[in-house]
Amino acid sequence: MKTGKISVRNLCFVAFAICINFIGGQIALFLRLPIYLDSIGTMFIAISLGPLYGMLPSVLSGLLMGVTVDIYSLYYAPVGIILGFITGLVYKKYNPQKWWILIAAAVITIPSTIASACITAFLFGGITSSGSSLLVQLLAQTPLGMVGSSFVVQVVTDYIDRVICLYFVSALVKATRRN
Numbered sequence: 001m002k003t004g005k006i007s008v009r010n011l012c013f014v015a016f017a018i019c020i021n022f023i024g025g026q027i028a029l030f031l032r033l034p035i036y037l038d039s040i041g042t043m044f045i046a047i048s049l050g051p052l053y054g055m056l057p058s059v060l061s062g063l064l065m066g067v068t069v070d071i072y073s074l075y076y077a078p079v080g081i082i083l084g085f086i087t088g089l090v091y092k093k094y095n096p097q098k099w100w101i102l103i104a105a106a107v108i109t110i111p112s113t114i115a116s117a118c119i120t121a122f123l124f125g126g127i128t129s130s131g132s133s134l135l136v137q138l139l140a141q142t143p144l145g146m147v148g149s150s151f152v153v154q155v156v157t158d159y160i161d162r163v164i165c166l167y168f169v170s171a172l173v174k175a176t177r178r179n
Contacts, residue, residue, distance in 0.1 A: 013044075017045045021042060025073065031071070037082060040165045042061070045170055046123070047173055049088075054088035079115045090107055101166045108166075112158065117147060122147075128172065
């Protein structure tokens with residue numbers, strides 16, 4: 001895919017990614033999953049169109065979800081910006097496949113988890129719409145404290161979320177490149 005210019009095709013892909021983020025996020029919220037599934041579209045765009053485009057779906061879907069169904073999504077838009085940018089960089093340089101996705105997921109997870117743990121701890125006291133809030137509250141009573149417990153829980157859930165998303169996105173990228 002051409003990434004140099006803003007084109008109708010690229011804008012359509014971004015709109016598609018926003019829809020994927022919205023649907024994935026709603027599935028995770030409805031089922032109270034400890035993973036988020038709201039970054040599939042962001043990662044798809046980051047891998048397909050590059051790091052700068054990769055930041056757009058998260059911001060726009062965060063705004064959409066924040067004003068419609070999940071106010072927490074709005075506050076986590078910076079996490080998605082970091083996620084989209086880092087994902088785009090990792091895939092631009094290395095283009096991981098098969099089991100290398102596990103390593104790419106770890107590299108992508110750490111920076112975004114640091115940001116999300118700080119947001120979770122400082123803005124929300126560890127309580128969000130995610131199914132992992134209970135674990136954060138339990139661990140916060142340990143010497144880890146709120147930020148440490150938010151990071152520990154989120155690094156696990158974020159990593160699992162990123163692995164699932166990357167495998168799904170890999171299949172989606174292969175399907176779109178055939179055409």
